[in-house]
Amino acid sequence: MKSSRRQFMKLAAASALGLGAGKLAFMGDAPAFASDIPTAATFEHPLKAKHWGMVIDTTKFTKELVEKCAHACRKQHNVPVIEGKKEVKWFWGGTFEEAFPNQIPEYLSEDVEKREIPLLCNHCESPMCVRVCPTQATFQRADGIVMMDMHRCIGCRYCMAGCPFGARSFNFQNPRPFIKDEDFNPNYPTRTRGVVEKCTFCTELLAEGKMPACVEVSEGALTFGDLGDENSEIRHLLREKFTIRRKPDAGTKPSVYYII
């Protein structure tokens, strides 16, 4: 009787220790414990598409809304905040001229001239970055998303030369000190220095059946959906509104459309 109680105590102590250790090992000394640990059930209902695409209604965008989306993106993917010309950015804003330089606008409407246009990876149908990558660290998924394998990337930066949209960032230095503590997401990896990164259309959220982080907070200004399904909301929107794409003459067939 005595010994069995002792055994029970031992077992309880060991499992408590194991549980604690398990949690600690998983989370490291991360300052944030915001998200729950995903389990198999999390991935039971992923979002799927023939070809993912996005429609950006620029008329609804303000500087604040772009920053709100950019912040949601940084927070979801542990994107470091680095000032200056070595910055890392997945989602950001620019003027109409920066977004559509080949339009070479002479007399722009005041409204459009002042508008903040969201910029991100176009997830091109014929992506140049994928064509030039010497290790297939950048690749295209069957659903059209252009992805990165940060563990295979050798940091040659050929993809940055290939991308006509300036969508890619290189980690010139260790990015971890530049991730804000309050924005740290323990469920998404941080990167090492010397690799290239960019927007992934939040593949990790799609796998959980959720919409991309920027779309969630965009107050309806971003529509994300299946370009391959003619009954989808995004195709409906494309039929309804006139849209343009960035640098279509580069031949990469962007999957991101802009309502001006």
Add this chain to the structure above:
Amino acid sequence: MLEKALKGSPRYWGTLAGLIGLIALGSGFWMYQLTNGLVITGLSRDVSWGFYIAQLTYFVGVAASAVMLVLPYYFHHFKQFSKMIILGEFLAIPAVIMCMLFVVVDLGQPQRMLNIIIHPTPNSILFYDMIVLNVYLLLNIVIGFISLQAFRNKMDPPKWIKPVIYLSVIWAFSIHTVTAFLYAGLPGRHYWLSAIMAARFLSSAFCSGPALLLLLTFLLKALTGFDPGKKAIKGLALIITYAMCINVFFYLLELFTAFYSNMPGHMDPIIYLFSGLHGHNDLVPFMWTATVLGLGSLFFLIPTKFRENPPALIVGLIMLVIATWIDKGMGLIIGGFTPNPFEEVTVYLPTFPELMVSLMVFSIGALVLTVLWKIAVEVRVEVEGCNHSLVPPKAE
């Protein structure tokens, strides 16, 4: 034959020691880069390739230029190049080694570089560049040493080497064509998106490479008395002159297409390089220096009386090497990234640590070159009996 490199004058050992010192100094800066990342360079999100990749481009040209000796000698039996040809082949070896090292120092994750071989990707031009450079290195090592061995033994080279040499001629063109294709196929980079890019690369290589070779040969002659022969110098100088004329002509073709068509995308990089764009004119002095020296070199090279007069020829060659180096080693890469995809200008200039890492690579190249040329000269001394490598010529 390698034992020839192990016996030498104090001057030879002093040179090697000096170069090793420079390599050690530069590798300190490379360690600094490996520890901190490419943040120590002047590179940026917009200008993501710079000095390192530009040097790769320039020295692929130098490596390819050996063909300007090999082709006339083997295809047209231009026998005057017989003494010089080994120098060309032995210059190609360090040039290719430098190219590879410049790629390695440019990588963000150099310890993963074998991923290029582990995950071969035939749609990437960098994959082909890796192949052609490695094979070209091997070809030059084999051809150089086999023909030198045959010369030493006073025998004809083995028959099987002939097809290998013919292959190396074609291969030399391929290495620079493939290097041009690295740039010429990218839709967003207007300065590079030009069908004449590979032709420009070859013409610039075939003037700058042999010019560098000829200058080094003059240096070798002054140091050791090794004389490649007047006719060889004359022949090579003529080749350099034609190649430089074609190089200038090709550049003018680019200017015509960009400015007569009046297409902003094609004009902007050239405007940035030669007169500045959006208030940034950092490269303007360099590009005009290159223009003046490039045209100046033709002034010394085209008239026969200058070209066949060594002091004037040397001045012309130095001007040519500087001009082509600025064009290809600075303007080409930066011009390709400027303006950036948002039509803005981000300034790039190499930083001091970046230049010191480059110094390491240059010194490794110089070290390999010194050892190889020492072997070539010593073998000739052994065969011909004269002693012009050990005793410097007396000043008269």
